[in-house]
Amino acid sequence: MFKKILIANRGEIACRIIKTARKMGIKTVAVCSEADRDAMHVEMADEFVMIGPAPSALSYLNMDRIIEACKETGAEAVHPGYGFLSERAEFPELLKQAGITFIGPSARAISALGDKIESKRLAAAAGVSTVPGFMGVIESPQHAITIAEEIGYPVMIKASAGGGGKGIRIVNGPEEMAENFKLARSEAANSFADDRIFVEKYITNPRHIEIQILGDKHGNIIHLGERECSIQRRNQKVIEEAPSVLLDEETRQKMADQAIALAKAVDYDSAGTVEFVAGQDKSFYFLEMNTRLQVEHPVTEMITGVDLVEQMIRIAYGEKLSYAQSDIHFKGWAIESRIYAEDPTRNFLPSTGRLTIYREPESDVNADGVTVRTDSGVEEGGEISVYYDPMIAKLITHAPTRLEAIQAQRQALDSLAIEGVRPNIAFLAALMNHPRWLSGELSTNLLAEEFPEGYKPALPEGDMARQFIAIAVAAEHVHNQRKREVSKSIRPAGALKVEQNRVAILGKQSYSVKVEERQQTLLISIDGEPVRVISAWQPGNPVWAGHIDRDVVFAQIRPVLNGSRVMHGGCSADIVIYRASAAKLMRFMPERQDNTSSKxxxxxxxxxxxxxxxxxxxxxxxxxxxxxxxxxxxxxxxxxxxxxxxxxxxxxxxxxxxxxxxxxxxxx
The missing domain is CATH 2.40.50.100 (RNA polymerase II/Efflux pump adaptor protein, barrel-sandwich hybrid domain)
Known part of the structure; x- marks a missing residue:
């Protein structure tokens, strides 16, 4: 086995690879740009090499410098992760010339399958269903219009060397072609140093389903089931799950057979993913093949128990696959949410800065068979840079059923505390409660259809509003208790209860609140309805955790003037709490006017x-x-x-x- 490998990547995927290498007893070398000198993957690796300035073209895409780093450190192999050099066919060729092993497929497979145009030709030849389109490079907007009119609108313009949602535009008519053609081509050049684009039919109301495969250098190829990645924004995956609600066993097998047939056509030898666009009627068409590890690979690992990174390393070393197809069994359901540094309330604009708070949910297996896993490459005090992808972490939950995995994901999202940048956590939490997501009635259009005006956190209503008030009142009670202790005005020993009357204001509605303390339990009356609260929360903790009646509740909590800001389940509200006498006077206070200008x-x-x-x-x-x-x-x-x-x-x-x-x- 390799004694030392270099990871030609950064962030969470670099950390993920290092963890598996450490488990296998393999030493690791990290590479970093000047912007990443203090990054987590640099700290985790056994050694590191600085390879260039912050822009990726001068660092993480610098093949010569990475090969030099291998020679400097004695690294025998390179794992590219995903993105950057993972699908650049010339990279494994250069490594081979330098006597270094590429932990990934052959240059031939990358070249054939990584090019979207060539891969469609190969898929058609291998008997794989393909989307109607033009299997050639589109040279101009007018050329694209001609093709689009032949196959019918809407069409999708795609970067030939693309991936990760970059260089993709949907065009509904000829009047939209020129602008989208220019943007797709520009993004393709910036992201992949290759501005070739092609056009294919856009399947309306589609679902995005992919098959994970593994192949070794001895001709063995197996599949590890499917992942559904239909929850997308701007063609970028947001939530993934395994298995898919849509597929039955017959359709799953047909997809897997076609994926393996395509892999065999190029003697594929590593982890790879064959992606399909599927109709609601279970029809499916080849979309592309990613000749690398996928961002969403953890959900497959959770339902199969297979460490895909370990298998890639063993395959690259020349070992036969550790598994036959009959060894692969699917257990339970897994869901992954991508945590991005982007503000969902401002049309998901990227947010950069330093992480002043970063607290992950507890990762363990509980008595109900629920597992929480966080793959991240950041820590508190780290920086989200403008130079790279805005992903902060991936939050994965696994449980016996889909609904249990969703419930675990809800709690995990509410337990993940991030400040310093604006994350998309509240948006993901709202999705976990959305009826279409819960029912499994998915499509890649879901976000555009259900959030046409973008995302705005809703005010809680009904039972959830009562939970929000209970949390804020319980927090205020702890604050007051601390103040009494500081002022030495502690209750006499033996006192069993203290009654406190308050008014809580949520939005434009007021609630009369009465608090009664009995040992470790708070009995909170909200407009006469009793709520029992048990929590060990202390001021300064950004996550409130406790029991509200029979429910286990996690929520984000931040102090505001005279109250708390509570975020839970995709809802957010400032709850202001006054003594009853002060609340009577508040109605005479003038409302603040917004004098901002739109000039x-x-x-x-x-x-x-x-x-x-x-x-x-x-x-x-x-x-x-x-x-x-x-x-x-x-x-x-x-x-x-x-x-x-x-x-x-x-x-x-x-x-x-x-x-x-x-x-x-x-x-x-």
């Missing part, structure tokens, strides 16, 4: 100005494009929210802007 257009995220479409003095209409700001490798078009005249432009092409930096100003 300025500010940068919604840290990023680079790629283009400015307007000039001073020009008139624009609502919806007109104003500029393009690139952040986290994605190009974002900022459009005018009003009709008006441009008075002044502050930003120019090539400028690096901080969040809320002024871009332009309208006349009054």
């Amino acid at each position: 300025q257009v500010v940068c919604p995220m840290p990023g680079l100005v790629k283009s400015v479409f307007v000039t001073e003095g020009v008139e624009v209409k609502q919806g007109d494009p104003l500029c393009i700001v690139e952040a986290m490798k994605m190009e974002n078009i900022l459009r005018s929210e009003r009709d008006g005249t441009i008075a002044k432009i502050f930003a120019r092409e090539g400028d690096s802007l901080a969040v809320d930096a002024e871009i332009l100003e309208f006349t009054a």
